[in-house]
Amino acid sequence: MSNIKFTSEEYDLLTELINVAMGLSAAELAKLFDHFVNLKVPSVNIESSENLPETIIKHSLFAELEEVIVVHQKFDNDYSLKGEGAIIFNQKTQEAILPLLDLKPDDIGTAEFNDFLLEFSGQLISSCLSNLLKQFFENPTTFESPVIISKEETLRHVAYKSFEYGYQQYGDILYSKIDFIIDIVNFQCDLFFFIDTESLSYLQKVLQKMLSENN
C-alpha cells in the first residue's frame, strides 16, 4: 500500500494536465502519420512499486501472453522530478508503422527499423512528458537515450523481467497510462510513465499550489 495519498482534486488536476500533454503529442503523431489518433481519458494512480508488473499487465491494451516490444526512457527535470517512461506495442502495430510512413518491408533493414522504433518511441515519450512537465516547471526536462528492453517476449514476461526488480528502489510510484490508437491501420500503443516517491511529494506540492491559485 502507498503511504502517499493524493486527494481527488489532486488526481483530477494531474489527469487534466496529462490530458493536455496527451492531446499535444497526439497532434504530433497524427501529423507524422497523417491519420487521426483516437484518445481516451488517461489513467493515473499511485501504487507500491512491487505491484508494478501486475499493474502493467492489468492496464495494458495488450493481452498478457501477447508478444510485445517495449522501449524505455529515463527523464529528469532538474533533479526535482524524475522517473521513467515506457512505450509498449505489439507486432501488429510494428507492422502498421511502415505503411503509415509509405514504406514497404523491403525498403528498410532490421537494424534500420530498430533504430526507427527507438527514435519514434523516444520522441513519443519525450514529447508527452515534456508537454506535461512544462505545465509545472520552467526548466526543460532532460531525457536519457531510449532503450529497447524487450522484443518478442510476452507482456507478462517483460512486466516481471523489466519492471519488478529495477523499480523496488522507488517505493511508492505514480504511474500513468495513455493509449494512442489509430483504428484503421491497427496501430495501438500504451505509454506508461512512472515517477518515484521523492518526486511524488514534490509533485503533490506543485499540484496543491496550482489548485490554491485557482480557488
Next chain:
Amino acid sequence: MSFTILVVDDSAFARKVLTNSLKSIFSGKDFILSEAGDGEEAMSIIKADAPDFLFLDLTMPIMDGYQLLSELKKLNINIPTVVISADVQGEAVKKVNEYGVLGFLSKPLNKEEITKLLAEVKII
C-alpha cells in the same frame, strides 16, 4: 433576460477554470451555470433544462463529446456549442465543425481566448 450555460468536462479543475472565466466575462449579466462530468449527464441536463449555450470537452468517459454532438444531432436539438479540448489534431477540429459548433478552444484554457471567441460569435 436570463440565460443558462452548461459546462461539460470530466475534469472538475477544467470546469472550475472555465466557470471562473465565464463568471468574470458575464459579470453583471443574469445567467445560470450548470455543470456535467460526461456526455450522459449532460444529456439529462439538456433534456431537463434546455440550456442556451454549451461548452463541451471531447475526451470524456461514458459518453464523449463526439457522441454527445451526434446524439444532439439525431434528436434535432440545436444548442450553440463551443468545444473545449486538449485534442488539438486538425481532424478533431474538422470533425466537430461538421456538427456546426460555434468554435473550438484548445486547452489549457485562458480567459482572453474565451472572451475573444465569444466576441467573434457575437455572444458578448
